[in-house]
Amino acid sequence: MIASNRSAKFPRLGFYLFWAALLTALKPAVTADKASKPAVIWLFPAPVQIPTETAAELRRPNAVEIDDDGNIYLADTGNNRLLKLDRNLQIIAKTSGWGSERDLLNTPLDITIDSGLNLFAADYLNGRIVRFDGNLNFLWEVKINLLHDAWDYPLSLALSSWGELFILEESAGNVIQLHPAANTASVFGGFKPGQANLTGAKRLTISDDGKLYIANPEDKSVITYDRYGNFLRNVELNLPVQSLDSEGGFLWLAGSDQLACLRGGDFIEIKFIESGVCPTEIVDIAANMGILTVLTAESPFLLVYRLSRSPSRVVW
Structure with a gap:
């Protein structure tokens, strides 16, 4: 009986020793993971700007995107057109202008692009989504009222x-x-009481892992859903978020004169090399491949930054 009792105790002791050793081994890894998160992100301005004659033509640009090759796309909303700019910010493609068919647009408010260089535009007053290829050739359209039983305007x-x-x-x-x-299509969100209420929502973005972030500048919050339409949380911020973008695990947020960056729920300090100050009258932002583009309401309209974890000079 004594031998039996001892044999029953030793496995339990071994169990505790095993977990103690495992937790000890994991502790440095957890610490290292926290340390790997950058405490500061440095923004280096690109030595390029939109040509004066191009900037003079822009009217109320409202959205910006950047592809994997560094080409930049603009929704030139006041001119009812889309523009494609190369890395030197020269126009290399554009749509035709105002209208309601094919590549003709009426107040395009937002754009998004995929890795296959398909660009989608929210054609606001035409109540439709328009798909283009990477050179802004028309591919197809879909009316919002055919997806949802109402005449809706895409923001x-x-x-x-x-x-x-x-x-x-x-x-x-x-x-x-x-x-x-x-x-097929499905619908979620809407105007309803509680933290999931999307009254006043203006912009959305989605992360690589399928979290949908929706900016509500009226109550200074970002509402999060999963890609299946399940509400996750409402994060209140001291920032009226006008625009946001998710890239590489970072969530970038922009107010009219503020930029913020989150990773894993933690704010990361942002520092600007040379100018030292944040742009003002920010309309939209886009991040991709270590580059942040900032669209503003006034000339020069477009500011491009290389992102770095070090203040050492970045070569463009």
Whole structure:
């Protein structure tokens, strides 16, 4: 009996010793992971700007995107057109202008692009989403009222890694999830009491892991859903977020004269090399491949920054 009792105790002791050793081994890894998060992100300005004659033509540009090759796309909203600019900010493609068919637009408010260089535009007053190729050739359109039983006006849109298109519409504050491959759509969000209320929402973006972030500048919050339409949380910020973008695990937020960056729920300090100050009258932002583009309401309209974890000079 004594031998039996001892044999029963030793496995339990071994169990505790095993977990103690495992936790000890994991502790440095956890510490290292926290240390790997940058405490500061440095922004280095690019030595380029939109040509004066191009800037003079722009009217109320409202959205910006950047592709993997560094080309930049603008929604030149007041001129009812889209522009494609190369790395030197020279125009290399554009749509035709005002109208309601094919590549003709009426107040395009937002754009998003996928890795295959398909660009989607929220054609606000035409109540539709328009798809273009990377050179802004028209591919197809879909009317929002065919996806949802109402005449809706698209405010913002984002494309997931799974090919789903999320559209924020104005009339009822819904998010329409479009599955282009399956030609189906679903709806969630809307105007309702509680933290999931999308009243006043203006912009949305989606992370690589499928979290949908929706900016509400009226109550200075960012509302989060998963890609299935389940509400996750409402984060109140001391920032009226006008625009936001998610890239590489970082969530970039912009107010009219403020930039902020979150990673894993923690704020990361942002420092500007040379100018030392944040741009003002920010309209939209886009991040990709270590580059942040900032669209402003006034000339020079577009500011481009290389992101770095070190204050050492970045070579463009």
